[in-house]
Amino acid sequence: MTEEQKSTWRTKVGLAEMLKGGVIMDVTDAEQAKIAEDAGAVAVMALERVPADIRREGGVARMADPLKILEIMSAVSIPVMAKVRIGHFVEAQVLEALGVDYIDESEVLTPADEEHHIDKHKFNVPFVCGCRDLGEALRRIGEGAAMIRTKGEAGTGNIVEAVRHMRTVMSEIRKIQSMREDELMAEAKRLGAPYELVVEVHRTGKLPVPNFSAGGIATPADAALMMQLGAEAVFVGSGIFKSENPAKRAKAIVDAVTHYDKPEIIAELSKGLGRAMDGIDVRQLEERELLSVRGW
């Protein structure tokens, strides 16, 4: 009678549903994880280096040391996510063995496979993947991603790419919604996306899984901007712990995501946060320095 099933599609997407309206913060140790939790983060991303440091130091960026991840998992009661390199399914197997709550197959780390992403259906742990447009989002969902985040350009403190990617996804969704049914196959071909998922977007007017925003959020207003553009939650990477007052900024960004449509509240909580992280003009970056172009 009681047919119990673990790790179903519903439990995977369900956790993403629970994170909506929240802020997921990059942390590199237990102390930062506690600061994030105390500020009201809905989850933390356990990392060895935040994207701004990965960008500065260069070299190959890999999955974090399991000791580091376990230290962070034992420090907080909220969900803990961790990143693997694109296509590195053994790093993903390791994270599943550690018991992390969500795996981010992330362009912030150096890709392990330039052709294939991980077959995420094979795993019990749910995955989040980045995208720059709707086709990329639907390809990742086709592979089993239970949450999508637009990529932005991580580690820059510059919101411009996050805005570009979210606007692209949302306008492509609106376009599909307004199409005739007999136009959907050609659109699936154009997007390079699974036909069934294009049909679902046409029917529902939204992505089949929650749609979050990442890459470049540095202020409460940045976070609220992404929410007003259609993000259902935000990831903040370097923006918190590379700023002058991480605890205060983290709390302000949490509040701004909840009250993203109330400018008077955002005005109040944006006061006196100290210096934001130093930003990078994305137009000054060389093509090879861009992270968002990793993966397809």
Add this chain to the structure above:
Amino acid sequence: MLMSNSLHNVVIGVLGLQGDFEKHVEMLRRIDGVAPLIARTPEEVRVCDGLIIPGGESTTVGKLMVRYGVDEAIKSRVREGMPIFGTCTGMILLAREIEGSEQYRLGLMDITVRRNAFGRQIDSFETDLQIPAICDSRPLRAVFIRAPIVSEVRGSAEVLSRLADGRIVMVRQGPHLAAAFHPELTDDTRIHEYFVNVVRRFTPTALNTK
């Protein structure tokens, strides 16, 4: 002429500070005579006849409630008789005791809860649940995500459902209802309908002003 309560809308708020509140709103839209409202401010809470506290992160929702005075608005409406239905995080926030935690809670039900009682996300599951008081003999598909359980029930709080192993996953006390799982993640509206009926019973104004 007034025929019955069901002809009149009740305002069911869904606390929209953080979590899967949209899923609850979708459920409520499928029930006749309900005006769903996403409530984020004390003013919005004050116009609700009943309130659902959705799934989310309990530490996050607790903090956001206190920062903007939403907790006091909820407590004051509860003193006037407003029923609350909490799912998962909502159940944690309704409990008087949370094992091993000092985090904020409304403390409106005489229960003790244990957070993440089944383990981490990899232990999240769904199962068929018997809830005799609400669902007759047809089981409800219940989705448990990093779910809590009720480890102790006191006073007038009563158990509505247990897992096969005996662990308590749904309770009621007076007008309040709490579930460790997420009925809003399925297509089954029976629990929401039940709560709407509770709200109709506890809402003195439903007949004449709504």
